[in-house]
Amino acid sequence: MPTIGSDTLSSPPGAAPARRGAAPGLRLTALATGFVMAALDVTVVNIAGAAIQENLHASWSELTWIVDGYVLVFSSLILLGGGLANRLGAKNVYLWGMAVFFVASLGCALAPNAAALVGARLGQGVGAALFMPSSLSLLVLSFPEKRERTRMLGLWSAIVATSAGLGPSVGGLLVSAFGWQSIFFLNLPIGLVGILLTLRCVAPAEVRPVRLAVPGHVLWIAALAALSFALIEGPRLGWDAGPLLVAYAVLVVSGGALVARERRAEHLVMPWSLFRRPSFSGANLVGFLFNFALYGSMFMLALYLQHARGSSPLRAGLELLPMTIWFPLANLVYARVSARFSNGALLTFFLLIAGVASLTMTGVTSTTPYWVVAVAVGIANIGSGVISPGMTAALVDSAGPENANVAGSVLNANRQIGTLVGIAAMSVVLATVPDWNRGPAVCFLLAGAAYVGAAVAAWRLIVRPERREAANA
Template identity: 80%
Template sequence: MPSAESETQPPPAADGPPPRAVAPGLRLTALATGFVMAALDVTVVNVAGAAIQENLKASLSELTWIVDGYVLVFCSLLLLGGGLANRLGGKNVYLWGMAVFFVASLGCAIAPNAAVLIIARLLQGVGAALFMPSSLSLLVFSFPDKRQRTRMLGLWSAIVATSAGLGPTVGGLLVSAFGWQSIFLLNLPIGVVGALLTKRYIAPTEAHRVKLAVPGHVLWIVALAALSFALIEGPRLGWGAGAMLVSYVVLVAAGGALVVRERRAENLVIPWSLFRRPSFTGANLVGFLFNFALYGSMFMLALYLQHAQGAGAFQAGLELLPMTIWFPLANLVYARISARFSNGALLTLFLLVAGVASLTMVTVTSSTPYWVVAVAVGIANIGAGVISPGMTAALVDAAGAEHANVAGSVLNANRQIGTLVGIAGMSVVLGTVSDWDRGPALCFLVVGAAYLAGALGAWLLIIRPERLESTATAGAVA
């Protein structure tokens, strides 16, 4: 299989100069804007949750749908988005996704009730599913040199992480000054800038007339929808309610049918052959567990600060800033150290750091001093800032540039499923253990265990295979 750096460079855009003639910063900014909007919409909505609940009279389950409904559609359609990028060209699909996200964000801002807001959030998920996989593949083709691409991945992640890190603070300020609707209006200028830069400076990638696995994608969507319904509505309806039993049956039936279909079909939803590469499997396992822990904990923390410690939206945003500002700083550290250490080693070390830091909070209560929570979560997020670009780089190296579209889709789908389950899981814990002196502590226990499981996966599936391959190569040369 040819490596990413041996790939020929894509043809120049018809409406712009060749990629090498354009400053890397402009290309990087163009391809980061989609991720910026997607990242903002998770962290900003978290800090606005209490205001949305109060203004729209939304229940905890409705608030979870407002957050997770977006993630559900997002991860359900990511694989289809990668297939469309292959079939129609990454640049076209990226721009279409930006347009859909723009319209959906406007719909969120003018939503008169929780039901309309949930629908608009679902539409946002459609847009994000279109531009996310295309963003990664366009980045790979825009920077064919491996060393430059690794550096750009670190900077790309830093831009996104800065947005995610500042999101709670910016969101708290906007909610306090202009109401919760303003957090969605923030996407509009970002979307316009991103679309204009992409159209001008990003070269189109070649379209491949591949057949889309539509029946498989439908089964995938149904299975994830049933899983989401069970996790979100279980605490409210009761785990043994009739509607819950139906969701279990649908989940098992759709999941089983998908497995059978994937074993027999020629055009697959997921490129299962890539999972024969341990590092590809490891990057995806880390992606799921990382997003489960990170976004689950951020969802819980925003509610904890407001409901348990009495902070308003703006204060909660400010209090989250010392915890989240480490994302972009650690991304920049990764960009500097990635050439000296393997991705497997970095992932294992910093997943351990995040896991241990999270487990120190298993005794947290509503009376725990703020600084204690901020230090522990801040240390965990230093680890998170290295983990995010590290697993993306590990995946790109494992898949190669020729599989960039679909590999990016698989990783992002796994990550978003992790976000979906993590947020819903924290909602289940907080809904079941309604005491703010016990619920957050249990959440931190689950988060810490997820980080540590990711460290074990990185060690077994990325580091060990790399060492075995290196030993085998040295033996062959000898």
């Protein structure tokens, strides 16, 4: 799941000049294709969930692995992907990631059963973790002039947001016309165009001999994998089953070992010292809770429309459009409102609106009029395009330009972990409360609580420091 909004506007040292003769639009297209595929895959797979369940006879836990397995690998490897980009060259790693994603998408489309689809989705997560950090880095390097770079980053963010907003409708059309496999075949021409344009139009970046914290990344991956297994398999196996007890032990041991290693190691997985800054911690907490609520509720909604209301994939995709079209629209509005209001104030305001709108749906049933659902979820999503760049800007302001790249990677990782846990939590609710007249209501309650919690975090950790800084200025 991609971050909508730029992580940094500063050119790293050693920036390579853009390749002469390559039109800016071609360079932008080359570096946006990866994010477009990743954005589409999150929202498109949601709308295809019911068809995948029916055609592959997938259980609730298998469906959750199909959606969350991708997010698990992506979130656990994205920090490592950023380090590899520095060490091996951003262009090389970007191309490798695109190639892995291309092959894994073909594997998804040809998967004969749910287990094979889960495996191919894990491969997609590896590819995304490689090309996502490199994409932004190459974009910044390709446009060294600040004014042009700012304009290109805005266009890049709008392309990604539009892809996420239109994903459900595109997915519904494809699934209805060609079957669920078509959503993965869609990645093949997009990926091929991206690879060819990158080879031709994008200049390589300088390689920096950065030492990777491989043991720390292994512990990080083990902890996230154990957490995911426990959340996804708990409803099926029972929360006190033997495999779950093993997962709990792995989570505690790997998490404890990671903390112990990070306290004494020279090369760290995360820049923990930055978390001492309230705004940095606040932006990351907001990112986790925001993605938990947004992507968890969208996962549930796609299934609710098809299972509870009997909508076809095409109709469900069209019904989701009024709820998701706000992503790109609000993203474009951010540039205007950010000049008048602080990032903390914008985050608090729009997160509170999303929380209240979600909590009004705690009485939703299978017979609730569609327009009620569309209005409530649309209002909840109306600020999403403001929240994403707002939290990124607050993070970069707190971290400072010298830490902008690593800070953006940390925020991306935390947001994807929020997506991972949010989807798993909604799946737990739907598996535990299989009644479609109660399950979605509980999911909306969880989403609303997460939005309100994020608003409180934004107020206490971002707005208050902003006010103190203004008073001391």
